[in-house]
Every structure is written in C-alpha cells, then in structure tokens.
Amino acid sequence: MDKKASISNADATLDSLETMVKANLSKIEVALGFIGIFIILVFGKALLKTDMLFFRLVIGTALGYTLTRAYTGFAGSVNRAYNTGSTKLMRTLMLMFFITALSTTAFLISSEDMAMYSLSINPINLGLILGGILFGFGMSFSSCCASGVLTDLVTGLPRAIVTLIFFSLGVFLGFPIQKTATWVTNSWISTPVGETYGGGVFLPDLFKGDGLGGYIGALVLTGIFCGIVVFMSYVYENRRKENGTYIGHPMEKVQDSLQKREHSISKLFSAETYEIIFVKPWTLTQGAVVLTLLFVLLMGVTKSGWGASTPYGMWFGKVLMAFGVSPESLASFSKQSPEFYTVPFFEHGVSVQNFGILVGTAIYLLTAGKFKETFMSEMKITKREVLLYALGGITMGLGTRMANGCNVGALYTPIAQFSLSGWVFLVFMVIGGAIGNTCAKKWRA
8 A cells, every 4th residue: 555545545434433423422522411400490490499480490591502603692783793794683672672562562551550560661861871872882802791692601611701700800890880970870860650660761651552552552563673773784784785785694604594494293203303303593583582481471470570780790709708898898899788798699690690590691502512522612712802801791790780681681681671761872882982992993903
C-alpha cells in the first residue's frame, strides 16, 4: 500500500471515529435531556414547598424551552433589525402582543374585582423614557434581555455570566431610585384603574362607552398600535433591501427552509418522528403562539403577568450577605424589606421561574442533541468584550428599575394587560437599541 493510500485510509478511519463519537455523545445528551424532564416533574413536585412554586418551575421550564427552540427573544427584535435588516421578529412580536391581549381580555372583562389581578399598569414618566433607552442600549451590547440572559447561560456562558453579574448589580443599585425618585414613581397621566395600581393609563378606561367595559376600544387601539409597528417594520426592511444592506438573519432562513420542507411520519418510533417532535426548530410564529399560551396560563393561575428582572437584585444582595453584609443594611440601602433578601432561593416564586427558564433551555438542547455544540460555541471572549458585556448588563439593570421592568415586565406584560406604558417603553427601547448598536459597532471594531 502506498503512502497516499495509507493517509487516505487513516483520514477515513478518523472521520468514522469522529462520527461514532458524535453519535454516542448525541445519545448521551438525549438521555440526559429526558432525565432532566423527569427530575423537574418528579423531584420538583416533591422538593418544592408549595404547588405554586412547582407550577412556576414548570412554566419557567416551558418558557425556556420555547424561547430556545424558536430561537426567539425580545432583544433580537431591535438587534436583528439593525444588524441584518430583518424585522421578522419584531413583526412576530406584534402578533404575539395582540393575541395575548385578546386572550387576557377573557380574564379581565369577566372579573368583578380588578384588585384580584396584579396588573403591570406602570407610570408614564421620565423614568419610563430613560429606562427604555438604557435597556435598549444595554441589550445591544449583551445581545440579550432579562429572560434572554438566562437562556444564554447555556448557549453563551461567558457573555451571559458577565452580563448577569452586572445586570444584577444594576438592578440592586436601581432599587432605591425605583422606590424613592418621584420621576420614577409619579405618572404624568393616569386613568381611574391606573390610579389604583400606582399611576398609569389603562386603555379600557378610555373607552368605557363601548358596551363591554372599554375592552373593544382597547383591543382596537392595541391592534392599531401593532399595525403601525408592522407597517414601519416593513418600510425599514424594504429600505434596507433597496440600499443593499439587507442580509437577513441566518436562523430565520433555517427556520423558513425547514418549515417549507415536507415531513412525513411513516413510523411512530423512528428517527424522522423524533426529529419532528424534539429536534426541528420552531418558527417564530409557532414560538409566539406557545409563549402566548404560557403567558395566559401564568396569568390565570398567578393573577399576574410575566416578570424576570427583580430577583436579580435580590440575588446580588444574597451574594453580599455571603460576605457579611446584613439583610438590614441591604434593606436600608435598597428600600426593600430584610425578608426580601433572606427568603430562600427556591421559596421565591419568580426566582424559581427564572431557574426553570435556564433548565428549559438545557432540556431542549439536550433532547435535540445540540447541547455540547451550542454550549462550546461562545466560550472565548476578549477583554474588550468583557467590558462591553458589563456595560450592557449594568445599563439594562438600571433601566429596569427606572421603567419598572424589563422586556417582559415593562413591555410584554403591560401591553398584554392594556397599559399604555408598554408602548411608550417600546418606542424608547428601540431608540436606545439603535444608539447602542451604533456605539457597539464602533467600539467592537
């Protein structure tokens, strides 16, 4: 056998071994994924103190799974548009906002006591404006938001961990501002229901004469707002195409191609069936529908919406407690109660829900056999990137306290619950995102 043939055979053997190793690793990942599901359902139920905590764990896991499998997130609505020209995610979010608002109407219109719901009707003021700008600015550097940083702990660990640390610091530092600054607490304009929640505009209050408590008018106005954003998104995307700067988002192209491909299930237990059920990415629209269903379920059970960022400040306080800072000192600075910092992690509802988001991300990647490949894809970062991610984290954290929430707490939930503040936040979050992406492009060069 000549030398070339030997080298060729050696290469073929190495390729065969590599394929075998990848196949075995994939099988191990799949097994671990289903073990993870078992642990959540069995041990979560057994170890968590209440059924409500278990519910939040399951919901959080489902949220993380959906966000990851649909390759979607709120931060991408601006970042993708700026970097690729694609506004498909922004348009999809408008669909999700409208159908969620339509769905939550079923709860609110039939409720005899609005006080039973903890609605996110946030004040409209300078804090909301500055908070939206800061949050949009920060998410352009870290490529995530409050819920996205949890999924990114699995898909982009170094970036996410730096962002999370400084995000938590920002939330903690922002607590006293949120509690005491009148430009954050007082609303420039309020309606009757809005006043009961501390100030803000509850859209049904503007249409009380429509025959259904104002909800028809509120839904029409919400639809108009969504339509305006969709129209402007198309205008922006078409302009990018005309200018030759539209490149499209790679994952959106993959999702579209997979959606167009015909899939047939010939056998129930087959590789093709498994791929369709557990591996194939969902489209943005499929993800939006599932997120809507989860939001409605969350609101129906908890009587509140989806929030994520407040626990980050609590977690930062717990770290300080580990270094000897007393809960009383933390409470004095942050204007929270000492109990806010002493409650165990797995007895705090939103913390458990956030933990579920991380777990749900891991479960999808494991059951799809993509965990190692995805986890290792962003392991190397530069010192400059560390600084930029830190900047993104702390500005997002501060922004959430000024705006009384993140992209789920100040945008999605308020819009779904007919608060005008959500739309104001959206406008200034987009402005902040445009500024941030422009700066990020220069500073990363």
